[in-house]
Amino acid sequence: MSYLHARQELRREAADHFQTRQVVLTPSGEIKPFGDPLSFLEMQTLRKQGSIQQVSEGQLFANLGVSLQLVVEHKGRKALVLVQQGSTLKLVSGYVPEENLHQPLQTAWAELMEEVLPIAQDGLIYGFVREGKLLPDPYCLERESTLAICPSAFLPWVTLRSFQSESWPAGYYVHEPTASLQLVYPITVELPDMINLRHAEDIFEHSTSGQGELVSRYDPNCFCVLMELDSQSSPTGHFYQLVEGEWEQKDVSALTLSEFFTRT
Numbered sequence: 219m220s221y222l223h224a225r226q227e228l229r230r231e232a233a234d235h236f237q238t239r240q241v242v243l244t245p246s247g248e249i250k251p252f253g254d255p256l257s258f259l260e261m262q263t264l265r266k267q268g269s270i271q272q273v274s275e276g277q278l279f280a281n282l283g284v285s286l287q288l289v290v291e292h293k294g295r296k297a298l299v300l301v302q303q304g305s306t307l308k309l310v311s312g313y314v315p316e317e318n319l320h321q322p323l324q325t326a327w328a329e330l331m332e333e334v335l336p337i338a339q340d341g342l343i344y345g346f347v348r349e350g351k352l353l354p355d356p357y358c359l360e361r362e363s364t365l366a367i368c369p370s371a372f373l374p375w376v377t378l379r380s381f382q383s384e385s386w387p388a389g390y391y392v393h394e395p396t397a398s399l400q401l402v403y404p405i406t407v408e409l410p411d412m413i414n415l416r417h418a419e420d421i422f423e424h425s426t427s428g429q430g431e432l433v434s435r436y437d438p439n440c441f442c443v444l445m446e447l448d449s450q451s452s453p454t455g456h457f458y459q460l461v462e463g464e465w466e467q468k469d470v471s472a473l474t475l476s477e478f479f480t481r482t
Contacts, residue, residue: 220359221341225437228357228418233258233430237316240264241399244276247382249399251319252278258422259429261313265396280397282319284326285311285478287404288334289370289447292460293411296451297444298373301333301417307443308476309402310334323386326403327353332434334442335416336365336409339462346407357418357434370404373451378402393477402478415442415460443468 236258239251252273256264264280271278288299288310300307312329314322327346331353336344345352345361352363369387372378378389381401390401409415417440421433441459448454458465 219362220343222335222337222343222359222436223341223438225435227433228436229432229434231432232425233422233432236313236432238281238313239316239319241279241282241319242273242275242277243279243399247380249282249319249322249381249401250275251316255316256281257429258432265398268395268397270392270394270397279392279399281399282314282322283311283393283398283400284314284322284329285309285400285402286326286330287370287372287376287402288330289373289404289406289451290409290415290444290460291406292409292413292465293463295446295465297446297458298453299334299415300443300445302440302443302473305473306476307445307470307473309478311400321385322401323383323388323403326401328356330367330405332356332420333418335418335436337414337416338362338410339412339414344410344413365407365409368406368408370406372402372404373447375452376402391478395477400478409460412463413460414462415444416440417442441468443470 237255240253242250242252261281310329310333314325318325343361344364346365346367347363348367381388381390386403388403418434418436423431425431444458446454446456457468457470459468
């Protein structure tokens, strides 16, 4: 088994390792890849332009993204898991690479394993399990196969357009400022009592090659943020961090919620 204690770099790779394509949303609700492959920087350029175009097959978007509506249950309480990116709190999410455009759920699972690190008091890392199988680990760590992923319903205050997915419930929304199409998958995970729920931060660093590097770092002081939910699954207005099995209140007054919340 692998253990995490001190701050460390988990992964570093050239940004040009990532490629994707634009996607078209057809009138029937189908998502199709469109055009030539895009590098990470080319995708970011399209997102900054924020232009949704109309083509013969439907609406053309800069990229496809995925998010997880991850609800955790712990000691009789439940919360929606958020991660901090700069001054923004957002869902666990990521860009879908070209090889997963026909199976975007695989990217959602990868983001879950990358961003959310459930760690025991002794540093043992727990992994997420689907249908009895541990999800692939992007950091090549040996994890305890403990945390079962369960399908869930969307929270009652979340408004999404339905998306036909045979493998998992899904919905989508359009983020107009970046001309991106975002799929959202709802899941629930029950956590053990004595647990830390930490967050591995992804950072883009400029490099001499001009393409930059994508770096994932572990910081024992970087935690996921829990948006507490009441018995009706509505936000209580309180935010927490899960530290050594205890819900520690988190001050989010200097942070803003992502577009997922401002549009619901």
